[in-house]
Amino acid sequence: MVEVLIAPQEIERRVKELAKEIEEALPSPFVVISLLKGAFIFTADLVRNFRDVELDFMKVESYRGREKGKTKMTLEPRVPLEGKRVLIVDDIFDTGESLDFAFRWVKAKGALDVKTCVLLDKEVEKRTSLKPDFVGFRVPDYFVVGYGLDLDEKFRQLPYIGYLKE
Numbered sequence: 001m002v003e004v005l006i007a008p009q010e011i012e013r014r015v016k017e018l019a020k021e022i023e024e025a026l027p028s029p030f031v032v033i034s035l036l037k038g039a040f041i042f043t044a045d046l047v048r049n050f051r052d053v054e055l056d057f058m059k060v061e062s063y064r065g066r067e068k069g070k071t072k073m074t075l076e077p078r079v080p081l082e083g084k085r086v087l088i089v090d091d092i093f094d095t096g097e098s099l100d101f102a103f104r105w106v107k108a109k110g111a112l113d114v115k116t117c118v119l120l121d122k123e124v125e126k127r128t129s130l131k132p133d134f135v136g137f138r139v140p141d142y143f144v145v146g147y148g149l150d151l152d153e154k155f156r157q158l159p160y161i162g163y164l165k166e
């Protein structure tokens with residue numbers, strides 16, 4: 001059973017607010033790189049508030065629960081990043097390894113300024129010193145689903161963020 005943690009209206013309000021914070025800190029134009037698949041709905045809502053962006057996607061996969069450093073890229077963005085301002089958008093900052101990997105990869109492509117934005121920051125121990133620049137909501141250490149986040153590819157379509165309860 002899925003219990004509601006963050007309602008659709010609350011998400012909508014916070015996404016608009018985040019977009020304002022981002023546009024103040026990161027002048028247009030910039031490149032948005034969305035991490036698949038989890039960030040796809042969040043990204044769709046967020047980018048509709050921006051005036052001038054290029055959008056691309058990236059996919060990194062981590063072997064969850066295993067040792068550090070086992071993260072690999074499975075889809076590379078094609079938009080040139082050299083000399084650009086970039087915003088990396090992810091669904092949830094859990095151990096932080098996937099965002100850390102994406103951040104280092106984008107930096108290595110010669111981006112001028114790289115900022116990171118996550119919808120959710122889970123209250124767990126991190127495996128990186130990276131801190132996301134923009135955070136939608138802090139959530140307890142629950143397994144959350146909905147608004148793009150899945151459990152075995154299910155629940156991504158839910159309009160709210162929920163957590164699983166037996």
Ligand code: IMP
Pocket residue numbers: 038062090091092093094095096097098099142143144145149150151
């Ligand atoms: P990381 O541990 O910060 O590298 O998180 C890796 C990825 O695991 C996230 O981008 C999510 O796709 C997924 N993930 C982590 N926690 C949850 C959760 O509670 N629900 C759904 N997916 C999660």
Ligand code: MG
Pocket residue numbers: 038150
């Ligand atoms: Mg996932």
